[in-house]
Amino acid sequence: QQPVQSPQAVILREGEDAVINCSSSKALYSVHWYRQKHGEAPVFLMILLKGGEQKGHEKISASFNEKKQQSSLYLTASQLSYSGTYFCGTDRSGTYKYIFGTGTRLKVLA
Amino acid sequence: GAGVSQSPRYKVTKRGQDVALRCDPISGHVSLYWYRQALGQGPEFLTYFNYEAQQDKSGLPNDRFSAERPEGSISTLTIQRTEQRDSAMYRCASSSDRGGNSPLHFGNGTRLTVT
Numbered sequence: 001q002q003p004v005q006s007p008q009a010v011i012l013r014e015g016e017d018a019v020i021n022c023s024s025s026k027a028l029y030s031v032h033w034y035r036q037k038h039g040e041a042p043v044f045l046m047i048l049l050k051g052g053e054q055k056g057h058e059k060i061s062a063s064f065n066e067k068k069q070q071s072s073l074y075l076t077a078s079q080l081s082y083s084g085t086y087f088c089g090t091d092r093s094g095t096y097k098y099i100f101g102t103g104t105r106l107k108v109l110a
Numbered sequence: 111g112a113g114v115s116q117s118p119r120y121k122v123t124k125r126g127q128d129v130a131l132r133c134d135p136i137s138g139h140v141s142l143y144w145y146r147q148a149l150g151q152g153p154e155f156l157t158y159f160n161y162e163a164q165q166d167k168s169g170l171p172n173d174r175f176s177a178e179r180p181e182g183s184i185s186t187l188t189i190q191r192t193e194q195r196d197s198a199m200y201r202c203a204s205s206s207d208r209g210g211n212s213p214l215h216f217g218n219g220t221r222l223t224v225t
Contacts, residue, residue: 032213041201042153047212095166096208098155100145100152101152102152103150
C-alpha cells in the first residue's frame, strides 16, 4: 500500500534538473511532497489536490495525474540546498490518512 | 509561533518498561498525527486525531500501543511492555484543518531506544 517512488536515488550537479515520481496502487485524493535533510524533520514543499495543481515554490513544481494515480515533482536549476530525501505523502479518497512513499535521496554537487 | 514540540527528544528504556511520548501541536491545529520512522525510510503512519477524536488507529502495530488527545491539544503515545523492535524515531505532526489542502508540520521527534 505504500506509494513507490522513483528513482531511489539521484546525484546532480548544480543547475541540473530532476524529476521524482510517486506511484500509488490506490486512487488518490491529494498528494503532498516533503523534503527531509539528515537528522531533521520532514519539511512541507507543496500539495496537489484532485482536479487541480498547485505550485509551491519558484523552481519546484509538481503534477498530479489522477487517472494514472501518479504524481511527479520537478526540480529545476537545482541548488546545493535541494539535497535531501524527498517523500510523497498520499491521501486516498479524503480520509486524511497520509501514507508516505519509499523516498528518493537526492544529492546536488557543486 | 512555536512549531510542533515533542518530548523527550531521546528516551532509553529497558525492555518491558512502559514509555509515554508527548506531542504539543501548533496552537489551534485541528489534526494531529503520529508516525514512526526508521532510518532512511519514510514516515510510517500510526494514528491520527481530529480534535480529541481518534479517527484512525489502523497503523498501531499491536495493542501495546495506544494514543490519546483528551482535550484536543496535547497528545500522548504510550507503548506498554516495550520490546527492542519498538526502537525507532517517533514523529508527531499537526495540521491546521482536516482538509487535504493543509500541510503537515512535523516535530523533531522522540528517538526511542529499547535495550
